[in-house]
Structures are given as C-alpha cells and as structure tokens.
Amino acid sequence: MTLEEIDKEYVLNTYARNYVNFKKGVNATLYDENEKDYIDFTSGIGVVSVGHGNEQVADAICKQAKNITHISNLYAIEPQAKLGQLLTKLSGYDVATFFANSGAEANEGAIKIARKYGETKFDNKRYKVITLEHSFHGRTITTVKATGQKDMHKDDFAPYPDGFSFDKKINDIYESIDDETVAVMIELVQGEGGVQPFEKSEVQKLAKFLKENDILLIVDEVQTGCFRTGEFLASNLYEIKPDIITMAKGLGGGVPIGAVLTTHKDILKAGDHGSTFGGNFLCTVAALEVCNILEKYKNNGALDEAIIYFETKLEEFYSNNKNIFTQSVGLGLMRGLRVNDADTLATIIKKAFENGVLVLKAGKNTLRFLPPLTISKKEIDEGFKRLGKTVEKI
Ligand SMILES: *Cc1c(COP(=O)(O)O)cnc(C)c1O
Numbered sequence: 001m002t003l004e005e006i007d008k009e010y011v012l013n014t015y016a017r018n019y020v021n022f023k024k025g026v027n028a029t030l031y032d033e034n035e036k037d038y039i040d041f042t043s044g045i046g047v048v049s050v051g052h053g054n055e056q057v058a059d060a061i062c063k064q065a066k067n068i069t070h071i072s073n074l075y076a077i078e079p080q081a082k083l084g085q086l087l088t089k090l091s092g093y094d095v096a097t098f099f100a101n102s103g104a105e106a107n108e109g110a111i112k113i114a115r116k117y118g119e120t121k122f123d124n125k126r127y128k129v130i131t132l133e134h135s136f137h138g139r140t141i142t143t144v145k146a147t148g149q150k151d152m153h154k155d156d157f158a159p160y161p162d163g164f165s166f167d168k169k170i171n172d173i174y175e176s177i178d179d180e181t182v183a184v185m186i187e188l189v190q191g192e193g194g195v196q197p198f199e200k201s202e203v204q205k206l207a208k209f210l211k212e213n214d215i216l217l218i219v220d221e222v223q224t225g226c227f228r229t230g231e232f233l234a235s236n237l238y239e240i241k242p243d244i245i246t247m248a249k250g251l252g253g254g255v256p257i258g259a260v261l262t263t264h265k266d267i268l269k270a271g272d273h274g275s276t277f278g279g280n281f282l283c284t285v286a287a288l289e290v291c292n293i294l295e296k297y298k299n300n301g302a303l304d305e306a307i308i309y310f311e312t313k314l315e316e317f318y319s320n321n322k323n324i325f326t327q328s329v330g331l332g333l334m335r336g337l338r339v340n341d342a343d344t345l346a347t348i349i350k351k352a353f354e355n356g357v358l359v360l361k362a363g364k365n366t367l368r369f370l371p372p373l374t375i376s377k378k379e380i381d382e383g384f385k386r387l388g389k390t391v392e393k394i
Helices: 003-010 055-065 078-091 103-121 141-146 170-176 200-212 281-299 302-320 342-354 377-392
Strands: 022-026 029-032 037-040 096-100 128-132 164-167 181-186 216-220 244-247 258-262 325-331 334-339 360-362 366-369
Touching (some): 037 377, 055 281, 078 258, 078 281, 096 103, 103 141, 103 181, 103 216, 103 258, 128 170, 164 170, 170 181, 281 302, 302 325, 302 334, 302 377, 325 366, 342 360, 342 366
Parallel strands (some): 128 164, 128 181, 216 244
Antiparallel strands (some): 022 029, 096 258, 325 334, 334 366
C-alpha cells in the first residue's frame, strides 16, 4: 500500500491532507521521497521554531531519551523546574508555570485558573469568559466554544459549556462585561483568524481597565509566544502585564508541550489540576534547549536580522503583485498577505506547493507565513523566488 492508501484506511479523516512523503528536514528546507526540496514557510504551523533537524535540540532529546523520559508529576522533574524558571526570566513577569501538552490544553488550564479565581475571590459567582471574533483557542469542547467563530460551534458537538461569549471588537468588550465576568481571553495577533495584530493602545487600554475592575486578562500566546513576533512574548511587545499567558506551538521546537504562566501563583492547589505527560523530562529538556538557542539568537541580533530580511523580501513580493494581494499584515515572523478571493488563495497555496514552497492559509482570505525563526537568507530568497514564479501564472 502507498502512504496515501494506508493513511486513508487507518487514520481518521479529520484533515484535508496533501499527500507528500517528507523524508528529511534541514532548517527551513524539507525533502520528499524523490529528494525534491521545499522551502518551508510554515514550520509545521509555527512549531519548528529552531528549524527542522536542529542538532542541538536533537542531541538534548537523544541524551534524555537514553536516560529518563518520564517519571510522572508525583516527583519533581529537574528540567521542568528549570524551564519554569527560564520562562519567568525570559517573560520578565513574576509568574509560575503549569505544564500541559498542547495549546488547547494550556487554554483549558488558563480557564480553570480563571474559574477558580472567580469562584473563590468574590461574593457572587464569576465564571464568564469573553473572547473575540475570529479568535482561535483550540479544539476541545471548551476551547472550541471559547473560539470566536460561529461555524466552529456546530450542533454536532453540543452541548457546550456555559459562560463563553465573543465580541466583534476590543471596544465592544467593555459593554459585554457584567458582574459574572471573570476574564477576557485574547490573542494579540490573531493567527488562525487572519494574522491580525491589534492596536497597542487599544490593548493597553483594555488591560488597564480589566486590572482596575479585577477581571483577569488571559493572553493566548500559543502562536505568538517564544519569539515569534520578535520578543519572547507578544505581551512584552505590547508592554502589558497579563494575569495568565498560554504558550505551546514554538516552545518545544516540535515536541508537544503547552504552558500556562500566571502571576496568580496560589489559586490552584494540589489536586486542582494535573496532567500525566505534562512537563515530562523529554519535552522540557527539548523546550529548555529551544529557549536557550532562541535567547542567544535574539540577543546577538540574528533574530531581528532574520525578521527584517524576511519583511523586506515579503514587501518586495507584495508590491510586485498588487493585482493579487490587497494588504500586508502581521508582526515579526508571523505574516500574512490578504488576497481578494478565496479561490485565488487556494490556487496560490496549491501551485506554491508544486513549485516547492510551503505556505499556509489563515481565515478566509490570508496567505500566511510562519517560517522557522532560524530560516537563512538563502532559504528566504529561494522561497520568494519560487513564490514569484508561482503567482506569475495566476
Ligand atoms: C494553535 C493554537 C491553539 C491550539 O493549539 P493546539 O496545540 O492545536 O491545541 C490555541 N490558540 C492559538 C492562538 C493557536 O494558534
């Protein structure tokens, strides 16, 4: 049987998949079974932050895998404790972390912290969480309900938990808040929703209002976290101090890990929350290495250089193709180009793939770029050369 046949027969059909058999990856370049190369402007949807086949991360994982991979959270785990310490240092916030295994699970943890805060801190019960339209917070029953996209709240999976509503704009949140509202959860750059950053002043105003009214601000940094926007957290860039921050995608460099960082360190007590795999030796050793690599990469100026180079090439590509693209959006190495219609976007992504460059879709009309943060200039050049060739014929 071919890979396609086995996959279709034995794996549940929940993804609209491309059938290519990638065999090898080096930084931002992937090779299929015929040794055809592809420039990867997706990094596995913002995950492989330090590139494919990163030697340092691989060595750290190998060394750990040959020793202890997992002991459960009934015992202290040295790399988990050290990763918690490093996340506090890199974030610059006075936080402690709970470790989960994915973005959705990190958001579940954030919501649990908020709910308990609402239950224990006030005379009345506060449990409502307000999110925003076009947000994306995950695929579990709760996080899908928190996600501000009506077409994801299908009756097929109902009933959903109570206490979630979403507003069109940040400015609408003020009116939606009532005395049962415990938290507002937002992304600072909506990733899945269309690579849409919010205005800094608007976010700062909201953060200030929430603080004054004792309502928690949860920032979902599952996609924006771990240097994606140029700073360790987008919250650093926006100069706000959220109560809870969630991370996942880029943090493990390909190893599943989620994290809930909060300044409210004493809300959850032993037994309130937990995870079998969360923060085990294997994933925290990987994430420690990823964070150490990226901290150096940021401090020596290489990250900013990569961002500027990518941006320059992207803007060049955009200005050469204004008949197709209407707007350039995003921050850092989280970028998008708005396309007039969805059909053209689908065509571009398909043809780009055939021409050896991987790109993503966001929302209904955005071509999305999430390259590895360590992408080389040569790979950026080649990727945009191939994209240029792709759109020539559209
Ligand atoms: C990807 C994503 C999630 C969900 O993460 P999973 O690891 O797929 O559960 C949640 N929030 C944001 C902002 C994301 O981009």
